[in-house]
Amino acid sequence: MTNHWTPPSHRRPKLDLAALGIPAGRYILPDPTDFLLTPEGTNEGAARIHDYLNRKTGHDTLQPAELDFVRQHFLNAAEEQRQRAITHFESKVPRRYISARPTDLATAWAHTVTTTPETTRSLLIIGPTGTGKTHYAYSVLRALAETGAALKWAAYTAADLYAQLRPRTGRDSEATFEQIVGADVLFVDDLAAAKLTEWTEEVTYRLINHRYEQCKPGIFTSNVPPAQLRDALGERIASRLTEMCERVALKGDDRRKGMAA
Ligand SMILES: Nc1ncnc2c1ncn2[C@@H]1O[C@H](COP(=O)(O)OP(=O)(O)O)[C@@H](O)[C@H]1O
Numbered sequence: 395m396t397n398h399w400t401p402p403s404h405r406r407p408k409l410d411l412a413a414l415g416i417p418a419g420r421y422i423l424p425d426p427t428d429f430l431l432t433p434e435g436t437n438e439g440a441a442r443i444h445d446y447l448n449r450k451t452g453h454d455t456l457q458p459a460e461l462d463f464v465r466q467h468f469l470n471a472a473e474e475q476r477q478r479a480i481t482h483f484e485s486k487v488p489r490r491y492i493s494a495r496p497t498d499l500a501t502a503w504a505h506t507v508t509t510t511p512e513t514t515r516s517l518l519i520i521g522p523t524g525t526g527k528t529h530y531a532y533s534v535l536r537a538l539a540e541t542g543a544a545l546k547w548a549a550y551t552a553a554d555l556y557a558q559l560r561p562r563t564g565r566d567s568e569a570t571f572e573q574i575v576g577a578d579v580l581f582v583d584d585l586a587a588a589k590l591t592e593w594t595e596e597v598t599y600r601l602i603n604h605r606y607e608q609c610k611p612g613i614f615t616s617n618v619p620p621a622q623l624r625d626a627l628g629e630r631i632a633s634r635l636t637e638m639c640e641r642v643a644l645k646g647d648d649r650r651k652g653m654a655a
């Protein structure tokens with residue numbers, strides 16, 4: 395007897411898809427009877443696949459053709475999930491940044507988010523106006539979509555965030571806050587672009603502190619030089635950002651200068 399209650403969904407071990415080389419995700423299971431339609435398909439094979447999918451046996455009980463059948467199904471499902479993630483990203487990214495492509499570093503960061511989100515340091519992208527911070531951030535979100543991982547991301551400029559969270563009658567701004575901070579990856583653009591008021595400082599603090607405590611990765615940008623971050627954001631926010639973020643410093647001229655509108 396045990397005095398611990400285990401929810402039904404936890405009683406059966408999950409399929410170890412990583413062992414098959416399949417990225418994490420929630421996939422529809424294959425129909426074992428479809429195996430009969432393949433050249434090597436047999437009744438016994440379909441039965442073994444059925445037992446594997448019902449977690450009665452491990453994948454090591456499957457014959458090579460059966461394993462191929464299962465793996466191919468999940469590879470197709472993972473590719474569909476990846477295409478959906480990219481389509482979703484392209485429907486959300488502001489048009490200006492739709493062609494932003496990730497650097498190898500940005501891609502590597504996205505991969506660590508999918509494998510070890512709680513130990514991945516957030517990104518703090520710093521640089522003067524027009525050096526490509528927002529472009530860089532969206533390229534990272536594209537890299538994340540391209541991994542195909544089922545991760546929820548959200549993107550806001552700090553100004554839009556404050557507008558969303560400002561108390562208004564008939565609106566539960568606390569519920570909005572919970573929804574925003576709950577994203578797997580949160581991108582907040584242009585921190586400290588405007589001088590913080592007591593209220594915006596408090597909101598920013600709660601937001602950053604929540605992400606900090608939950609060890610959830612984020613992407614933040616600011617055009618405030620590192621040495622002035624404490625003055626611009628206040629000690630509590632700046633010290634958390636410094637601890638939780640890897641810094642990406644963008645340099646160069648304002649790319650907007652000389653650009654056709
Ligand atoms: N690596 C890049 N390649 C091509 N265009 C870029 C690149 N980085 C930025 N841009 C373009 O330069 C302009 C300014 O970039 P943006 O990211 O908006 O700057 P910031 O956020 O630093 O003010 C935008 O039109 C953007 O699309």
Ligand SMILES: [Mg+2]
Pocket residue numbers: 527528529583584
């Ligand atoms: Mg910007």
